[in-house]
Amino acid sequence: MASGHRQQYLDAMGIIRYVPREPLATKHAQAAAEIEELVATDQIAPYRETGGAGVREQQSPWDELRARVASCTACDLHATRTHTVFGTGDTSARLMIVGEAPGADEDRQGEPFVGRAGQLLNAMLLAIGLPRDAVYIANILKCRPPGNRNPDAGEMSACQPFLQQQMALINPQVLLAVGGVAAHSLLDTDEAVGRLRNRIHVYGEKRTPLLVTYHPAYLLRRPEEKAKVWQDLQKLHGMLHGG
Numbered sequence: 001m002a003s004g005h006r007q008q009y010l011d012a013m014g015i016i017r018y019v020p021r022e023p024l025a026t027k028h029a030q031a032a033a034e035i036e037e038l039v040a041t042d043q044i045a046p047y048r049e050t051g052g053a054g055v056r057e058q059q060s061p062w063d064e065l066r067a068r069v070a071s072c073t074a075c076d077l078h079a080t081r082t083h084t085v086f087g088t089g090d091t092s093a094r095l096m097i098v099g100e101a102p103g104a105d106e107d108r109q110g111e112p113f114v115g116r117a118g119q120l121l122n123a124m125l126l127a128i129g130l131p132r133d134a135v136y137i138a139n140i141l142k143c144r145p146p147g148n149r150n151p152d153a154g155e156m157s158a159c160q161p162f163l164q165q166q167m168a169l170i171n172p173q174v175l176l177a178v179g180g181v182a183a184h185s186l187l188d189t190d191e192a193v194g195r196l197r198n199r200i201h202v203y204g205e206k207r208t209p210l211l212v213t214y215h216p217a218y219l220l221r222r223p224e225e226k227a228k229v230w231q232d233l234q235k236l237h238g239m240l241h242g243g
């Protein structure tokens with residue numbers, strides 16, 4: 001992407017005077033070497049495109065899954081939701097982003113990350129040349145917890161099979177967990193996001209590489225952390241393009 005455009009997006013994220021210390025190509029080489037090492041030591045599986053790539057969301061099994069989510073009553077959140085929030089984006093995306101749970105805007109519109117945090121997430125993605133519709137975005141929970149409280153353990157385990165099926169269908173090359181709730185749920189840990197970021201984790205039987213970064217809603221409250229997220233985004237970009 002043209003550097004002028006990238007600067008525009010960084011400006012939108014509030015990172016005004018970013019001066020790269022290392023060229024992106026170096027980041028790519030580092031990420032490629034890290035991935036190679038993880039594959040060589042059998043910690044992650046090598047990425048392979050699957051025959052599922054290009055499957056359209058309107059077709060089965062997406063249809064089936066979407067219908068099951070829409071009619072789900074597995075936890076009490078069904079009683080207070082306006083819409084279920086299934087997920088959105090490219091079902092053959094190489095990057096899948098996992099957030100926490102729908103907020104008020106998402107509950108109203110039935111789509112993840114459409115509020116202020118979503119606008120920041122879009123800007124973050126564009127900063128590494130990814131339009132929102134080139135990735136797949138979903139949440140740990142498909143229904144809004146009232147008052148935007150944190151999801152509880154029962155809600156997360158009731159919803160988990162849906163997210164796992166989405167992941168299995170998409171078979172992403174990289175997962176990005178945004179925020180503590182997503183990171184803790186996917187990695188089964190309670191370590192702080194600040195300690196989980198800047199490392200390549202692995203998720204599930206397919207040992208999909210997983211990165212953790214701060215939630216965009218947190219960045220709205222703590223804009224001084226945006227520089228760290230920019231580092232995470234560069235690492236992500238390197239994993240998607242260098243490995």
Ligand code: URA
Binds near residue numbers: 113
């Ligand atoms: N925060 C999330 O984690 N997910 C959304 O969809 C919206 C806000």
